[in-house]
Amino acid sequence: MPANAVLQLAGLKKSYLSGDSELEVLHGIDLTLQRGEFAALIGPSGSGKSTLLNLIGLLDRPSAGQLFIDGVETSTLAEAEITRLRGQRIGFVFQHHLLIPAFTALENVMMPLLIDRGRPDAAMRARAAELLAGVGLSERADYPASKLSGGQQQRVAIARALAMRPSLVLADEPTGNLDTHTADDIFALLREVNQREQTTFLIVTHDPRLAGRCDRIVELVDGDIVSDRPNPAHQPAG
Template identity: 75%
Template sequence: MTAKPPVLQLAGVRKSYGSGETESEILHGIDLTLQPGAFAALIGPSGSGKSTLLNLIGLLDRPSAGTLTIAGEETTSLDDNNLTRLRGRSIGFVFQHHHLIPAFTALENVAMPLLVARGRPDDEMYERAGKLLDQVGLGERKQHLANRLSGGQQQRVAIARALCMQPQLVLADEPTGNLDTHSADDVFALLRQINRQAGTSFLIVTHDPRLAARCDRIIELVDGAIVSDHANAAA
């Protein structure tokens, strides 16, 4: 059996903004590999480059140098259309704010990535969205408007939406940052459950040391460079 390629591989990735005398390098030669089924935390102080790195991994921006490979596909030579295709097929996003459409139901919000990809609604897309809502514990709230759900429930809908295209990698940027401790623990446990059951890889940016300590791997970024990257035996 052929081994699956890493879901993520960065080699010598640098990112600069500006040019000439005003050029400023934010990321300084990042090397990082995530294997299928990874559950990793990305930590570091504000201004360390975490958001810049996440934007590059999420194919929302391009590196200034180095190579970035997603699910075996090297991305730096891809045009915008092919980057969009790869991002939609391989990467899911969960943000600190859920970014749901308030006037849409939970079911409609989860189905939105499929609707965008296919251009028209169909029964299969809503069936898949419904199963995902069942999976995140919101089966009884499928027809509730997003703005009628609690903060924790809204983030669960956002997680289901991130999984709708069956991505290999989910990028979670402070996914519990707006939640109370109890809701944060519930949402984090859900991410872990999905990781273990479906084998989906997660890279989770968090300022919460409690949550980082529950990940299999902790990657620390300081001043645009990885200063620590180790397995977490306590997870």
């Protein structure tokens, strides 16, 4: 595995039983993402994007092939090890933010830390407060999530995804429920985090405008990568 690779997929396949036969959804995916990359995953509905994202996020297991996260080959890991690796190395941002409505913004951001460490402490609160400041929501830290706007809720979700300082953030249609102006703000925030923290991002989007602002565009069609190209107009400086 390349020394600077955060993610490497080698011959990754996924099949499902369909009646008496087996249906292969992914046909041998090879993909490597380096530290600090900001990549888009595009493709038509039914192309296998969600299946691939679930595999990369360690929410499902491949039928064949290898999947490395930060150099750790995951196919032989026990479920408890998979859960630990996912919690510590991978952040998730979804179209539906999945916040706990009655919890405050600060408490929602603390959740991954609490799950990992078992009980709240001052360091957790400080980390959550730092992240909320980073997404411009310090003044909303004590607001219940249900009282926040859609854009504010998505900012909280981004802060929560970064709580464990993950190597890789998977963003599944992160602006899909937002108006164009708010979507642009959220996208700019993801980019800012990417550049500041050198966190690797893989963003699934149907929006060609947003995909066109990523540094690299990976296109999946019928379970195969048909195109994987850099985007010269949005390569990071230096």
